[in-house]
Amino acid sequence: MHELALHILDMVQNCLDAGASEVVLEIVEDQADDVLLIRVSDNGRGMTAEQVAQVRSPFYTSRTTRRVGLGVPLIDMTTAQCGGHLKIESRPGKGTVMEACYRLSHIDRPPLGDMAGTLKTLLIGSQDVDFTYRHTVDGRQFALSSRELQEALAGVPFYDPEVWEWLSGYLRENFCRLYGGATE
Amino acid sequence: MKSLEDLKKLREKLQAGNAVRQGGSTQIIVGMGTCGIAAGAREALNAIMDEIAKRKLRDVVVRQTGCIGMCEKEPLVDVVREGEARITYGHVTPEVARKIVAEHVVNDRIVDENVVAKLTD
Ligand SMILES: Nc1ncnc2c1ncn2[C@@H]1O[C@H](COP(=O)(O)OP(=O)(O)OP(=O)(O)O)[C@@H](O)[C@H]1O
Ligand SMILES: [Mg+2]
Numbered sequence: 047m048h049e050l051a052l053h054i055l056d057m058v059q060n061c062l063d064a065g066a067s068e069v070v071l072e073i074v075e076d077q078a079d080d081v082l083l084i085r086v087s088d089n090g091r092g093m094t095a096e097q098v099a100q101v102r103s104p105f106y107t108s109r110t111t112r113r114v115g116l117g118v119p120l121i122d123m124t125t126a127q128c129g130g131h132l133k134i135e136s137r138p139g140k141g142t143v144m145e146a147c148y149r150l151s152h153i154d155r156p157p158l159g160d161m162a163g164t165l166k167t168l169l170i171g172s173q174d175v176d177f178t179y180r181h182t183v184d185g186r187q188f189a190l191s192s193r194e195l196q197e198a199l200a201g202v203p204f205y206d207p208e209v210w211e212w213l214s215g216y217l218r219e220n221f222c223r224l225y226g227g228a229t230e
Numbered sequence: 231m232k233s234l235e236d237l238k239k240l241r242e243k244l245q246a247g248n249a250v251r252q253g254g255s256t257q258i259i260v261g262m263g264t265c266g267i268a269a270g271a272r273e274a275l276n277a278i279m280d281e282i283a284k285r286k287l288r289d290v291v292v293r294q295t296g297c298i299g300m301c302e303k304e305p306l307v308d309v310v311r312e313g314e315a316r317i318t319y320g321h322v323t324p325e326v327a328r329k330i331v332a333e334h335v336v337n338d339r340i341v342d343e344n345v346v347a348k349l350t351d
Contacts (some may be wrong), residue, residue, distance in 0.1 A: 170294060
């Protein structure tokens with residue numbers, strides 16, 4: 047996978063698979079600190095210390111459809127290749143925090159990629175989940191809360207044609223502003 | 231800049247025009263495990279949604295699921311309609327995704343080239 051946005055989608059998917067009802071996704075890009083940080087926190091079923099120790103291995107998975115898990119080992123590998131790290135903190139019954147850190151300027155660092163596409167996909171998948179997004183680029187911030195969106199929508203789903211178009215435009219505008227571009 | 235206030239107004243407009251769906255006659259389910267994501271499931275889902283939005287289809291429910299164990303055929307997309315066999319499509323590129331909406335959902339013609347499973351219950 048050559049986009050961090052795909053790894054991010056994958057990490058949040060793990061939270062949903064773990065039965066989380068709340069997920070917080072934070073991204074920080076900072077040139078001064080030369081860092082790109084991705085932190086995903088959930089209140090899902092969590093893992094024991096033993097499970098956490100194994101989760102970087104492809105042969106650890108709670109899947110029944112396939113004998114290897116691919117998500118976490120891939121992220122572990124790309125962070126290590128880019129002068130960063132993957133930190134995993136988890137408590138059974140409480141939840142999990144995964145933090146992937148990259149050197150922003152590292153030549154092998156995959157681009158963040160299509161974060162708007164990832165967010166739209168996540169919103170479709172987290173219809174019943176309270177999902178919070180905070181993305182900071184050199185001090186500028188974009189925040190989004192699925193609960194606030196849902197409150198405004200009062201039961202109309204994210205996959206409604208007009209809502210989807212609105213969301214697409216909303217994200218386009220906000221990412222443009224986040225990266226210092228002109229707004230419409 | 232668009233704001234949540236605009237979204238609320240849009241929703242009120244939809245509700246006033248009775249445009250809000252009453253539940254879907256068609257369900258589209260996209261596999262979103264690591265294997266699916268790596269093969270392009272995000273692009274497939276977003277292409278399906280863009281096509282639904284373009285055609286203003288209001289009776290389609292779109293959902294996600296995890297890996298179902300046919301990783302080599304990802305991205306996988308299921309179309310479920312009442313009283314019909316559940317169709318699983320494989321290798322769903324954005325182009326195939328748009329075709330599934332235009333042909334299967336709108337015109338009732340199954341996209342045979344990409345069918346990997348049919349399930350009748
Ligand atoms: N946020 C989380 N909360 C609880 N358990 C987790 C979390 N993330 C990962 N795990 C555990 O780690 C395992 C490995 O995750 P990984 O993403 O590598 O593979 P997977 O999700 O099993 O399969 P896939 O290849 O489809 O991602 C999971 O099966 C799950 O048991
Ligand atoms: Mg996973």
